[in-house]
Amino acid sequence: MLVRKTATRLASFAAAAGLSLALLLSASPASADAGFQRWIAGFRSTATQSGISKATFDRAFRNVRDVDAEVLEKARYQPEFTAPVWDYFDNRVHDQSVATGRAMARKWKPWLDRIEARFGVDRHILLAIWSMESNYGEILKNDQVMRNVVRSLATLAYADKRRAKFARTQLISALKILQSGDIDESHLMGSWAGAMGHTQFIPTSYQHYAVDMDGNGKRDIWNSIPDALATAANLLHKNGWQTGRTWGYEVTLPAGRKFPAGSLSLAKWQGLGLTRARSKPFPSSSDIAELKVPDGRQGPAFLVTKNFSVLKRYNNADKYALAVGLLADEIAGYGGLVRDWNRPFTKLSFEEKQELQQRLSAYGYYDGKFDGKIGQGSRAAIMAFQAKAGMEQDGHPSMEVLSVLRKR
Template sequence: MPRFSACLLALFILLCSPLLSTWSHADQGFASWVENFYQQEARPVGISRQTFDSVFSRVTAPEPVVLKKAKYQPEFTTEIWDYLDMRLTPLAVSRGQKMARKYSHTLQKIETQFGVSRFVVLAIWSMESNYGAVLSNKSRLHYVPTALATLAYQDKRRARFARKQLIAVLQMVQAGEVQPQQLVGSWAGAMGHTQFIPSSYRAYAVSLDKRGGSDIWNSVPDALASAANLLHKNGWQTGRTWGYEVMSPGNGELYRDKSMALGEWSQKGFRRSAHRQFPHLEERAFLKLPGGGNNPGFLVIKNFSVLKRYNNSDYYALAVGLLADRIAGFRGMQQKWILPLGALSLEERYESQRLLRSHGYYAGTIDGNLGRGSRDAIRRFQQVRGLKDTGIANKDILTLLRKARK
């Protein structure tokens, strides 16, 4: 009898909820989950009913596209050479240098206050939102509470993360840090120019001009300063780099992910590219071989680990470091990746996009980044040719595109 009464009580609470009208045409299981989330997790940590309802009034149903996007994370589904090619494009470098000039005063202030290189901050901005361009693409933006509630309700692997971020969202609103209508971001709840998840916003977001709350959506200075503060608070070493591209003596796989002083690495035959010397022989470094033992290696130091506090991926940290170096005017990687049979070089990626455009299949930017638009164009080309529509670019597809031109 007590158990039955508890069920009736839960039903009564749901029926009396101000959100009831929101669920008239929605998934009732989801509606129950939302109410249970308030009663069991939000309310016990001090979230008021008013705050909860103001945030969840727009959360009407799970968002299927969120689950679809969650299945594709390039840091874990892409080869390192493809991942870097898509992010270290000439356009990304030139735009970064343009932004360095445009925001030179802001970046100088950030370097002085947080001790983080302006070029690292710019590289993060590029990686996270393409220097803010993503924020103007409404089709890629989500109401963050809906996205997080979807993950919490339907994605077992990310449910715990999503619930934690939902609590942070509610705390942001209750503390007056943001208004519910500001809460737009990615499928995973990342927000603003530098894509902060809610818990990171609460921990690291700052206002560079000290005018109030941090507006990472509309204020570039606030967003860049917040990114620098995150790195600073996690131990960024001012004046030090992230790591070094190295040539392996031939037995690099034996030392993968091992740690030694740079002087010891040098004694074992690891050399910097272009015959440069290691500046701090006593500094400890880990060997990263993201493409395997026969491909370029990297000896990474403390700041590489700090970059992973932004995104816990070797690919991500490597891309930020290399892009920052390029924006700063240094030469790019000196060694070439050993590509699998059929894989395209960066130059061939550009050519593929140009040919797809000339044949009327592609209308996007020619940037070497074979993202969703390019893959859809390849699928359309394959369908017309009677091929399996994989959307995957390779040398066979490039050969067919070249022949179609004639």
């Protein structure tokens, strides 16, 4: 009798809100967030007005019962400090990312040939983006990172005031992706903020740029490497990528000179005393470029060109675009930096960083993965060991720390 009365009340509410009874009943009282369910019920009419069918909406939200607390935690998280510039690049441009990129270039060469011919974007740039965005797809295998995109975006739209407008827009686009049939709801997975697939596209960008490169009738950036790389290429192509041109050059600065802000021709930069690293000539002295010194004058310097700005359409950060360019150059075999980042310690190789993590774990300081990436957990472990060993507690993944660990 109580169940029947409850069902009757739910049916009345569903009729008023336009929400299917099946959706409401799927959320048990023990697990459902009542406020969140009311928000979903209200959002259904918004989705319908945007062209989403009732069947698509109900299918998408069938198993969305409560907010994703981890999404809100990640949305609120603020780094305790701004990482130094070398830390950003060391975790992204290293011997393993280069070696894997070269292996992927060989493995996917036939498709890269076609993508490069169709969109005019250098294959090494696409491989570098793939590495930066998902570690060549490895992140997609991590269930702790990948989340239900509909639930993530609904969580942000409902509970995060700063991101609510963005999340609502992305959620409508995600529902349109489901409705198109490119992917089903069980495989519509992404980051906590809704970035999806091998090349991490948010739903609106997916709608603008997604490509069915392999010709199977679906634009599948989750499972099709050709589709994912072609989608990245299409974004760069449509935003003005200049075929056959580089993103920029490492340069040497003359001592004691000041330089103007803004862009000049390479010829004018040469006239101010800048020279290309390794004493190479510039292919075209008429190209326009801007000077970037992300680590100050004591670190490497770069003249960046139009394609650097196009890379920032993927991620609007100088460090991101520079990391893509540097990694692409190394994958292509052009060599690394002539002038390295200004580190206050002796750098470790990728394998040595893994060894550092393993040794820290063996002594009980570290409980994360041995992935060679130095994040908050690794730095905290290093500092704890340094304190015990009587060393300066800087948290740097240095040869100095590894050498002490090896002696123990």
